[in-house]
Amino acid sequence: MLLALYGVFAFIGLGYFAKTMRMVGNKQSGILLGFLLNFALPAQIFTGIYHVELDVKLILIMLIALSCSLIGGGAMYFFAKRILKRDKNTTIAMAFLTTLGNTLFLGVPLVQGALGQEYANKAILYDQICTAIPLATLTPLIMSLGGKGVFSIRAITMRLSQNPLFLALIVGLVFKFMPFSIEEWIFIPIRQLGACATPVALFAIGVQISIGDIKTEWKNTFFVLSWGMLIVPALVFLFIKLSGVAINDTWRMALLESAMPPLISSAAVIMRAGLNNKIAVSSVAFGIFASALTIPMWLRLTYL
Numbered sequence: 001m002l003l004a005l006y007g008v009f010a011f012i013g014l015g016y017f018a019k020t021m022r023m024v025g026n027k028q029s030g031i032l033l034g035f036l037l038n039f040a041l042p043a044q045i046f047t048g049i050y051h052v053e054l055d056v057k058l059i060l061i062m063l064i065a066l067s068c069s070l071i072g073g074g075a076m077y078f079f080a081k082r083i084l085k086r087d088k089n090t091t092i093a094m095a096f097l098t099t100l101g102n103t104l105f106l107g108v109p110l111v112q113g114a115l116g117q118e119y120a121n122k123a124i125l126y127d128q129i130c131t132a133i134p135l136a137t138l139t140p141l142i143m144s145l146g147g148k149g150v151f152s153i154r155a156i157t158m159r160l161s162q163n164p165l166f167l168a169l170i171v172g173l174v175f176k177f178m179p180f181s182i183e184e185w186i187f188i189p190i191r192q193l194g195a196c197a198t199p200v201a202l203f204a205i206g207v208q209i210s211i212g213d214i215k216t217e218w219k220n221t222f223f224v225l226s227w228g229m230l231i232v233p234a235l236v237f238l239f240i241k242l243s244g245v246a247i248n249d250t251w252r253m254a255l256l257e258s259a260m261p262p263l264i265s266s267a268a269v270i271m272r273a274g275l276n277n278k279i280a281v282s283s284v285a286f287g288i289f290a291s292a293l294t295i296p297m298w299l300r301l302t303y304l
Contacts, residue, residue, distance in 0.1 A: 004113020015206020146273030261287025
């Protein structure tokens, strides 16, 4: 885990350094993101989904973790609105940031470092079921609440059908259930392409980090991160303890993924919807640093 954290923050730091020294501009950043979203990440997802061992118990664990995230997001909405008395734009932003975590860019490399490649493949499936599909579903809703669009099934379907990551998931599942197997040598260039995903993604995170926004929204950021990185995984942990199931590595994977900091794409949606964008940027930036403390803590608790 420590080596995984070291690798994560090394690439993020390199991206932030490149941004600070103006070595990377908007043009280069756009090329990096285009390569990442259209080639590297789909390759990683396709390979991971094809090789993951699917079973009903795995899907059930993911759905339980997703339920805890949705409950946490709903509870944050009422907490921010009723207790904190925040305005509508801030309340919606806080709830949305709490619901979805950075389960791919941060989650997959951290799970791989803690539990190995087998569970990194499961973490890729977790990301698609518990983050990508909910993101595609909630984005039109958030946009409509911000007065920037209309929530409809067609809007959700369009987002999913145009998402290269979701399409990679579908293609991976289709080939997985074919009556024939794909020869492993075919995966050599696909794996090489997918191997670029993690360092490029973390570098891109570093380029997008804005430290200054942490100062202006530190109170709301504190509540968002405490809720999303402590209370939501606590719900998962509590379910495990109350249900009496043995904590295995699949449960550890789900717990770690549920404890990830806010999703970067959530911040982008909040900005497009005209909501409180400062809290979005602040939560994403500080959440990355906070994960260096909270993720090892949750991993340690599962072994007690």
